[in-house]
C-alpha cells in the first residue's frame with residue numbers, strides 16, 4: 001500500500017505530515033484517501049495556510065454567510081472556520097492516533113500570532129483553543145519567542161499537546177526542550193499524569209538558507225578572497241543547522257533528566273522539520289526532505305514537496321549524532337562574518353511578523369466576505385442578528401430535533417400530527433441502508449430492457465423526482481446509464497395523451513407514487529395506464545408497475561392485488577413535501593442513474609451543520625429560516641427564485657415546500673418561481689430574492705437587483721449533487737420560518753378542502769350527468785367569465801375586462817395564473833407572455849401554476865395564506881377527452897371539477913378570482 005519512498009521514510013522512523021489544510025480536501029475525501037494510503041500521518045496549519053485556504057477559494061463562503069447574517073465579527077468567523085477544519089481533520093486522523101498510541105495522527109492549530117510576545121495571552125489562548133476543539137490528537141502551536149517559552153511550559157503543565165513553532169536557533173531550541181521537560185516535571189510534582197502528553201518542536205529549515213545564501217551571494221558578488229569559500233557554502237547552512245538541532249535532541253532525550261520522566265510514561269518531544277519546501281529553484285525540490293531523515297523525527301511538507309518526494313524522493317538515513325561536518329559549516333560561516341545568532345534572531349522576528357501579516361490579511365479577507373454577505377440582506381440586515389439570537393434563546397433548533405410541537409402551534413391535534421411528521425430530519429441516515437436494494441431493483445429493471453419510466457404522482461410524490469429528472473437527465477452524472485423519467489401529474493386529457501403517445505409500452509415502467517395511496521389523480525392515471533398496458537396485449541401488466549406508498553395504504557393493497565412487480569414502502573413519519581430524501585425522491589433518482597450515496601453525503605453535511613450542537617449563527621437552515629420569517633413579517637413575503645439555468649427546475653419543488661408549509665391562517669410566504677424579468681427598479685418593496693448559483697450565468701442579474709435595493713441572497717452550489725444539501729437546508733429553513741411565524745408547517749387543511757369540494761362536484765356529476773353550472777357574469781361565443789364577487793368590471797371586449805380586473809391589484813398583492821391546461825412548452829410560452837404583461841402593468845408579483853398540479857402545492861397558500869392574491873383561473877374544453885377506466889367519468893370532467901372545486905374554495909375564503917372558461921380548445925382565442 002502507498003508510495004514506496006514514503007513507506008521507506010516511515011520505516012526509517014520519520015513521520016511525514018502534511019503542511020496544508022483546505023476545506024475541500026476534508027470534504028471531498030482527498031485527505032481521508034491520503035491517510036488511508038499511508039502517505040501522511042498528521043497535519044500542520046498556520047495563519048498563512050489558512051489565509052491561502054480561505055482567500056484563494058470559495059470553499060468557506062457558504063459557511064461565512066450565515067455567521068455574517070447573524071452579526072458575527074470577522075474574528076469570530078475565523079475562529080469558527082479554523083476550529084471546524086481542525087476538528088474535521090483531527091477526526092480523520094483519529095484512527096492513526098489510536099493505532100500509534102498517540103505517537104502520530106496529530107493536527108496542529110496555531111494561537112493568534114498577535115499574541116507571540118504575550119506569555120499570559122498565549123497561555124489563555126492555548127487553553128481556550130484546546131477546550132474549544134476538544135480532540136485528544138490536537139496540538140496547539142505556540143511560537144518559540146522569548147515570551148513564548150514560558151507559555152510552552154505552562155501549556156504542557158495544563159495537559160495541552162504543544163507544537164512549538166518558529167524555532168530557528170539552537171539556543172532557542174535548548175530553551176524549548178527545557179520548557180517541555182519543565183512542564184512535564186511541574187505536572188509530575190502535582191501528581192498529574194504525563195503519559196498522554198505529546199509535543200513536537202518545529203525547527204524551520206529552508207528559510208535559513210534563503211537568508212544565509214543572500215549574505216553569501218553578497219560576498220561572492222564582491223569577488224574578494226572569501227568568494228570561493230562563500231560559494232562552497234551555498235545551500236549548506238539550513239541543513240547543518242537542522243542536523244545540529246537533531247544532535248541536540250538526541251543529547252537531551254538520553255539525559256538523566258528525561259530518563260526520570262520517561263519512567264512515568266513521558267514521550268520525547270520530536271523535532272519536526274518545518275519550512276521544508278525548496279525555495280531556490282537551483283536546488284533539488286526534495287532537498288530538505290532527503291537530507292533530514294532519521295528516527296523520532298517529523299517532516300511536514302506542503303503539497304508540492306509531498307508530490308515531488310512521492311515521485312522521485314529517496315529515503316535513506318541522513319541524520320546522525322555525528323555532526324562534525326555540520327559544526328564546520330557553521331564555523332566557516334562565522335569566519336565569513338555571518339552570525340547565525342543574528343540570522344536566526346532576524347528569522348524569528350520576520351517569522352512572527354509574516355504570520356501576523358498573514359493573520360491580518362486573513363481577517364481582512366474574511367471581513368470582505370462578511371460584508372458582501374451582509375450586503376445581500378439589504379434593508380433586512382440590521383434586523384436579523386437580534387432575531388437569530390431570539391431563536392437561539394428560544395431553543396428553536398433543539399425543539400425541532402426534540403419534536404417539541406409547541407414550536408409551531410398550541411393546537412393539540414396539530415401538535416399530535418407534527419410529532420408524527422418530523423422523520424425527515426434523519427431521512428439522509430435512514431435512507432442510506434436502503435440504497436443498495438433500490439440500486440439492485442433499478443439494475444434488474446434496466447436489464448429486463450426497460451428504457452423509460454413514467455411517474456404517476458402529485459406534489460410531494462412527484463416534484464423531487466421531476467427536479468432530479470430535469471437537472472440530472474438520464475445517467476449524465478450518475479453511476480450507470482439509467483432510464484429516462486417522465487413525471488405525469490395532471491388530469492388534463494391532452495397532456496396525458498401526449499405522454500402516452502411517446503411511450504414504447506414494452507420498454508416502459510410506471511411508478512405509481514402516492515404517500516397516502518388515496519390521491520384521486522394518481523388512481524385515475526394508474527387505472528388509465530394499467531388498461532393501456534393490458535390493451536397492448538401484455539398478459540402480465542404488473543411487470544410494468546412499481547408502487548411507492550406508505551405501509552397499509554389503499555394503493556399498497558391494490559398493488560399487491562394486481563401483482564405489481566414491487567411495492568416500495570415510504571416512511572410514514574415523513575410528510576409528502578418533506579420526502580425528497582426518502583424513497584419518494586430517491587428511488588426515481590436511482591432509476592435515473594444518479595449516485596445516491598453522493599447526494600446523501602451532501603445532505604449529511606448539511607445535517608451536521610443543522611444540529612443543535614452548532615452555534616445558531618453557524619446553522620444554515622436556522623439562519624435562512626429566521627431570514628424568511630423576518631422578511632415575511634416585514635412585508636417582504638414574495639420569495640422570488642433566481643437560478644442559473646442548470647438549477648431552474650429546483651423552484652417547483654421549493655414552491656410546494658414553501659407555500660404548502662407556510663400558507664395558513666392568513667399568513668405565509670409566497671414563492672415566486674420562473675417569473676419573467678423586468679427592470680429591477682420596477683419591483684415593489686415586497687421581494688426577497690434567492691439566487692441559486694452554479695455556473696454564475698445570473699450573477700449580473702443578481703447584482704442589478706441588489707443595486708436596486710432589493711435583498712438578494714446567493715446560495716452557491718458546487719455541483720448539482722449539492723441539491724441533497726440544499727433540499728435539507730430548505731426543509732429546516734421552512735420548518736424554522738413557520739415556527740417564527742407561528743404556523744403549523746406540517747398540515748395542509750385547504751388542500752383537503754379543495755379535494756372535498758371536487759369530490760362533491762363529481763358526485764353531483766354522477767347523479768345529474770353534468771357538472772353543476774352557475775351563470776357567467778360575461779360571455780361570448782369563445783369564453784365564459786365568472787368572478788368571485790360582484791366586481792363591477794364591464795366592457796364589450798374580454799381583454800378590457802381582464803385589464804380592468806388586473807388593475808385592481810395593489811402594491812403587496814400577487815397575481816396567480818391558475819391554468820387547468822396541458823403543461824407543454826407552447827402553453828408555457830403563451831402563459832408566461834400573459835404573466836409578463838401583468839407584471840409590467842402592475843409591478844406586482846406573479847405566479848403561474850398548472851392545475852391540478854398546483855392544488856398540491858401553492859393551492860394551500862392561495863386559500864390559507866394572506867388575502868393578497870388575485871387569481872386568474874383558466875379552463876378550456878379539451879381537444880380530446882379520455883375515459884377513466886372503471887368510472888363513468890372522463891379526465892376532462894375530472895379536471896373541470898377540480899377547477900370548479902378550487903374556484904368555490906377560493907370564493908369561500910373571500911379571495912378575488914376571475915375565472916375564464918374557453919368554450920373551445922383554442923386558448924389563443926382568449927389570451
Ligand SMILES: O=C(CO)[C@@H](O)[C@H](O)[C@H](O)[C@H](O)COP(=O)(O)O
Pocket residue numbers: 019044045046108141163164165166202206207272274275276277300
Ligand atoms: O510550523 C509548522 C509546523 O509545525 C509549519 O506549519 C510551518 O509553519 C511551515 O512549515 C512554514 O511556515 C512554512 O514556511 P515556508 O516554507 O513558507 O518558509
Ligand SMILES: O=C[C@H](O)COP(=O)(O)O
Pocket residue numbers: 458459460461513514515516517518519522576577856
Ligand atoms: O404533496 C402531496 C400530494 O398532495 C400527493 O399526496 P400523496 O403522496 O398522498 O398522493
